Amino acid sequence: MGEAVAGAIVSYAGLTGTSAVIAEVVLAAAINAGIAYGANALLMPRPEFGDREREFASANVTNPHDVILGRARTYGTVVGEHSFHEWDSSRKPQQLARMIVLAGHKCAEIESLMIDGETLAWNKVDGASWAGPNQGAITSSPYNKSYTSRGTDVASRLMVSHGLGGEDQVADAMMLALAGDYWTPEHRLQGRTYIGFVMKSDSSVFEVGAPNVGAVIKGLEVHDPRDPNSDPVDPATWSWTDNLILLAAHFERSIYGPRQNLVAHLPGKVAPPAETDWAQIADGADICDEIVPTVNGGSEKRYRLSAVIQASEDPQTVLGRILGSAAGWHARPGGVFRAWPGAYYPPVQGFSLNETDFVGPTEFPYRTSSADRAGGIRGEFISEDDNWRRVAYPEVVQPDLPGAPRMLDLNQPLTPSPYQAQRVARIVLRQRRRGEGCNGALNMKGMAIAPGDVVPITFEPEGLEAVPHLISTWALTEEPETGRLASDITSTAHVESDFADPDAATPLTEYVSEDSDTVSGNQIPPGQVGEISIGVI
Numbered sequence: 001m002g003e004a005v006a007g008a009i010v011s012y013a014g015l016t017g018t019s020a021v022i023a024e025v026v027l028a029a030a031i032n033a034g035i036a037y038g039a040n041a042l043l044m045p046r047p048e049f050g051d052r053e054r055e056f057a058s059a060n061v062t063n064p065h066d067v068i069l070g071r072a073r074t075y076g077t078v079v080g081e082h083s084f085h086e087w088d089s090s091r092k093p094q095q096l097a098r099m100i101v102l103a104g105h106k107c108a109e110i111e112s113l114m115i116d117g118e119t120l121a122w123n124k125v126d127g128a129s130w131a132g133p134n135q136g137a138i139t140s141s142p143y144n145k146s147y148t149s150r151g152t153d154v155a156s157r158l159m160v161s162h163g164l165g166g167e168d169q170v171a172d173a174m175m176l177a178l179a180g181d182y183w184t185p186e187h188r189l190q191g192r193t194y195i196g197f198v199m200k201s202d203s204s205v206f207e208v209g210a211p212n213v214g215a216v217i218k219g220l221e222v223h224d225p226r227d228p229n230s231d232p233v234d235p236a237t238w239s240w241t242d243n244l245i246l247l248a249a250h251f252e253r254s255i256y257g258p259r260q261n262l263v264a265h266l267p268g269k270v271a272p273p274a275e276t277d278w279a280q281i282a283d284g285a286d287i288c289d290e291i292v293p294t295v296n297g298g299s300e301k302r303y304r305l306s307a308v309i310q311a312s313e314d315p316q317t318v319l320g321r322i323l324g325s326a327a328g329w330h331a332r333p334g335g336v337f338r339a340w341p342g343a344y345y346p347p348v349q350g351f352s353l354n355e356t357d358f359v360g361p362t363e364f365p366y367r368t369s370s371a372d373r374a375g376g377i378r379g380e381f382i383s384e385d386d387n388w389r390r391v392a393y394p395e396v397v398q399p400d401l402p403g404a405p406r407m408l409d410l411n412q413p414l415t416p417s418p419y420q421a422q423r424v425a426r427i428v429l430r431q432r433r434r435g436e437g438c439n440g441a442l443n444m445k446g447m448a449i450a451p452g453d454v455v456p457i458t459f460e461p462e463g464l465e466a467v468p469h470l471i472s473t474w475a476l477t478e479e480p481e482t483g484r485l486a487s488d489i490t491s492t493a494h495v496e497s498d499f500a501d502p503d504a505a506t507p508l509t510e511y512v513s514e515d516s517d518t519v520s521g522n523q524i525p526p527g528q529v530g531e532i533s534i535g536v537i
Contacts, residue, residue: 065104065192067256068219069307069322070242071416073114073388075214076102076195082182095149096210097179099172099189099196104311105256106165107193108218108240113138113160115211117387122160136160142205149178149200157205158197160213165193172196193217216388222250223270225278226285232278233268242416244305245284248322248330248339249276251315258315277338287341288326292501294419295510302423303328303341306382306416325414327427331451333474338452342427344499347454347468353442354458359479359486362440364462373433375405377425381415385513393421394509396429408432418511427499436493438469441477446487450474454494470494 066074079101083093102110113122120140137156138144145157161174169190175183178198197213199206221238224230224246231237241247251257253271255264263271288303303326309318323330327342355362376397380390390413397405410428412421438457449455451474456466469491477488502508 065101065311067105067307067309067311068103068107068193068217069247069251069309069414070244070305071111071216071218071384072306072308072382073214073216074102074308075114075212076100079194080182082179084179084182094201095178095198096201097175097182097196097198098210098213099175099183099194100213101189101192101194102215102217103165103193103219105191105193105220106235108164108221110162110164110193110195111216111218113195114214114216115158117212119216123155145202145205147200149198152177154178154198154200157202158199158211160195160197162195162215163189163193165189165191167191174198220247220250222246224285225282232273232276233266233270235268242301242304242306243285243288244303244322244326245281245288245328245339245341247305247307248319248328249281249337251322252276252319252330252337252339256309256311256315257319260315271337275336277336280338280340284328284339284341287343292423293508295508298419300417300419302326303420304416305414306384307414321414325412325420325424327424329452329470329472333450333452340452342424342499344496345454345470345494347456348449351448352456352458352466353445355460357442357445358440358459359443359484360441362438362459364459365437365439373406373435374408374429375401375433376407377410377429378407379410379412379421379425381412381418381421383418383513384416393418393425394511396422396425396509398429398433399506419508422508423501426502430498431492434493434495434498436464436467438489438491441479441486441488443484443486446474446489447485449487449489455491457491468494468496 065077068074077100078098080099082097084095084097085091085093112119114120115138120138120143123136123139136159137154138158138160139156143156143158146153146155147157148154159174159178161172163169163172167190169188171185171187172183172189172194175187175196175198176185195213195215199210218240221235221240223232223238224241224243225232227239229237230239250270253259253263253276255261255269259271263269266272288301290302291299292302293299305322305325307322319330323339323341328340330337330339332338376395378395379393381393383389383391390411393412395407408429410425412424415421415424438459449471451471453471454468455471457464457469458466470493472490472492473488475488477486478484479486
């Protein structure tokens with residue numbers, strides 16, 4: 001039975017697609033049968049490991065692989081482990097080999113390693129005879145103690161290798177040299193970004209068993225319509241970015257997004273170029289890349305993205321979360337994808353609506369009394385400066401409010417900057433306090449607009465005088481009494497001041513790292529009003 005489980009693990013490491021899913025089921029069954037061993041149980045501080053030459057799987061081997069958007073930290077999914085003795089197979093193992101898939105796709109770069117939550121120096125080429133360009137030693141203490149394994153000089157108690165998932169990826173050289181009975185040339189992990197490590201048992205180095213090894217990664221490479229050398233269907237021409245709109249456009253048209261199996265057979269595994277409004281995407285990407293002030297003379301890009309998405313997540317929900325990190329929105333008029341980051345967009349030239357253009361009842365349901373409006377927003381973001389933890393960004397509060405403001409919780413887990421989180425929170429707070437929207441049906445004039453358009457609306461009974469509205473939804477309907485066609489719309493007020501950058505009177509609040517003694521904890525109490533979602537209009 002043990003040999004069968006080992007074979008399943010080895011096979012899984014070299015498979016993708018349906019075959020990998022089958023292998024996952026086999027592994028899960030093996031784990032449930034009680035014949036798999038957890039690594040930490042074998043790696044307690046002692047000179048020898050447990051069972052000799054036993055391959056085994058970690059309990060999380062059936063987790064979906066991650067999709068990395070922008071720059072993010074992940075600990076990935078363990079796909080196989082192998083314990084062995086460095087020179088005598090008849091003795092109990094003293095070494096462990098582990099393979100971890102960090103992302104289920106090709107990535108641009110593994111920037112740094114995280115070991116038990118700490119970023120450590122990693123010499124990717126240590127000069128050993130077996131080392132290729134992607135293998136190397138952990139050079140930080142206490143790991144930098146050399147030893148000999150199977151006749152090979154090994155520079156560190158913890159050797160780490162990696163692959164970025166290219167189609168030409170070959171089997172890992174370190175695994176072949178130090179765990180060759182376990183890893184073979186057929187195990188290439190094509191289309192997978194991975195790290196592997198081989199460690200030697202040493203109680204002075206590994207006090208609590210096998211370390212938790214992860215990485216900070218630059219993830220997906222995508223098409224940038226602003227780059228004349230980038231082809232929308234040729235992945236070889238794509239480049240890495242943390243630009244939120246470019247990543248949203250790629251996610252929507254890729255095998256990870258809402259279309260998934262519809263594009264799996266197409267060039268580049270993405271939707272045809274004509275199904276994305278690339279000119280509009282380029283404009284939105286420019287807005288994201290604008291350099292804006294933070295505090296104390298600092299600056300940064302307006303909107304960035306840092307996301308680790310599991311392939312099992314609902315893609316429409318993910319798309320909303322991506323765009324919500326820029327207070328943005330998206331639409332697909334005529335089957336063509338368009339996406340906007342949070343910014344003011346001028347109304348369509350020469351077009352407006354008034355009460356004579358509406359047919360049937362028209363509602364303005366979003367208006368709320370000032371007493372019911374939240375006066376502030378708080379929440380969490382993902383902090384690059386705090387070891388990629390979710391921590392609280394400074395509260396954003398409407399100025400000049402009497403008494404303690406009613407707070408609303410707005411978490412932004414894909415946002416890597418406290419200042420970006422504040423900018424988004426300001427936009428959301430201003431829009432919610434304005435509380436203006438429209439819900440009704442238009443006559444044939446409504447055929448000239450589409451979701452995402454901004455149009456001025458005059459509606460004297462409601463006191464609206466050419467107020468710009470963003471068309472959120474548009475649907476063609478038929479009036480039940482007359483049979484005439486009409487356009488049902490919903491809209492929200494789209495006022496330039498809601499998107500204005502902070503000025504001297506209302507600056508962004510300086511963020512102090514959670515590692516500082518001046519900040520205590522990163523948990524925020526429940527909001528007095530409730531939580532809201534971002535990215536949906």
